[in-house]
Amino acid sequence: MTRIILLCFFTIFLGCQPKPATTTKPHNEVLVLGTIHSGHLTDSVYNVAYLDKLIKTIKPDYILAEIPPNRMQAAMDGFKKDDSISEPRVLRFPEYVDVVFPLTKEMDFEIIATAGWTRMMADERNKKLGAIRDNPDRADDWKAYTLANQKTDSLYKATNKVNDPYFIHTQAYDDIQDIGLQMYNKLFNDELGLGGWENINIAHYWNIEKALQKHRYEGKRFLIIYGAGHKGWFLRELRKRDDIDLLEMKPFLDQVE
Structure with a gap:
C-alpha cells in the first residue's frame, strides 16, 4: 500500500515539474537571385551597379555560385593576384567578375562553387543538340521545342517587364x-x-x-546566384526543406530602389 501511495505521489510531483525548455535550432536564411548574365553589362536598370547594391543590401554570409568547384581556386587565385578574372568558365558571368569577386574586398562572405557543369558536359550537350536539329527524323521534336521557346519569348516580351528585377523574382516569371x-x-x-x-x-x-x-543550423544567410531560368527549379526543391527560411527578394529590391 505504501509503495502505491509513493508511486502516486511521485507521478503527481513529476507531472508538476516544469518541462525542460526545448532548444530551437537557428534556421539559415536562403535567397535565390536570378541573373541575366551578359545582360547585366547592357541593361539600363538590372546592371552590375544594381547587383552590387543589391548584394550589399542582402549582406550574405555565403554566396552559392554558378561556378564549377574545380574552377573556383583558379578564379580566386587570379583575382587575388591582379584583381582580374581570367578563368574561362567564370569570365562569361559579369555577376561574378564585376560584382561578387570585387565585393570580397568590402564584405565578409564566402563564395561556395556549386555548378554541376563541366566543359565535357557542355560540349557533349551542344553536339547532341546539333545532331537533333539537323536530323530530318527529329523535325517534329525540334519544331515543338522551337515553338515552345517562341511562346516563352513572346509572353515575356508582352509583360513589358523584360529584365525587370522585380518581375524576374516572381512566380509569373x-x-x-x-x-x-x-x-x-x-x-x-x-x-x-x-x-x-x-x-x-x-x-x-x-x-x-x-x-x-554542411552549414545547417548556423543561423546564417545564403544567397544562391544562378541564371534566372534555374530559379524556379531551385525554389521548388528548397521549399521542401524544413530547416531553412526561404526569403522573398522583393524587400531587398525595395531597399535598392
Missing part, C-alpha cells in the same frame, strides 16, 4: 520560363544525358544541398 524549359526537358533530357535540363539542375542542386547541409 518562372511560369513563363517553364513553357520553353519543360518542353526542352520533356523532349531531350534523357537523350542529352548529364547535360539535360533536369539532369543538370539535379547536379547543381546536389552541390547546393551539400553546402546547406
Whole structure:
C-alpha cells in the first residue's frame, strides 16, 4: 500500500515539474537571385551597379555560385593576384567578375562553387543538340521545342517587364520560363544525358544541398546566384526543406530602389 501511495505521489510531483525548455535550432536564411548574365553589362536598370547594391543590401554570409568547384581556386587565385578574372568558365558571368569577386574586398562572405557543369558536359550537350536539329527524323521534336521557346519569348516580351528585377523574382516569371524549359526537358533530357535540363539542375542542386547541409543550423544567410531560368527549379526543391527560411527578394529590391 505504501509503495502505491509513493508511486502516486511521485507521478503527481513529476507531472508538476516544469518541462525542460526545448532548444530551437537557428534556421539559415536562403535567397535565390536570378541573373541575366551578359545582360547585366547592357541593361539600363538590372546592371552590375544594381547587383552590387543589391548584394550589399542582402549582406550574405555565403554566396552559392554558378561556378564549377574545380574552377573556383583558379578564379580566386587570379583575382587575388591582379584583381582580374581570367578563368574561362567564370569570365562569361559579369555577376561574378564585376560584382561578387570585387565585393570580397568590402564584405565578409564566402563564395561556395556549386555548378554541376563541366566543359565535357557542355560540349557533349551542344553536339547532341546539333545532331537533333539537323536530323530530318527529329523535325517534329525540334519544331515543338522551337515553338515552345517562341511562346516563352513572346509572353515575356508582352509583360513589358523584360529584365525587370522585380518581375524576374516572381512566380509569373518562372511560369513563363517553364513553357520553353519543360518542353526542352520533356523532349531531350534523357537523350542529352548529364547535360539535360533536369539532369543538370539535379547536379547543381546536389552541390547546393551539400553546402546547406554542411552549414545547417548556423543561423546564417545564403544567397544562391544562378541564371534566372534555374530559379524556379531551385525554389521548388528548397521549399521542401524544413530547416531553412526561404526569403522573398522583393524587400531587398525595395531597399535598392
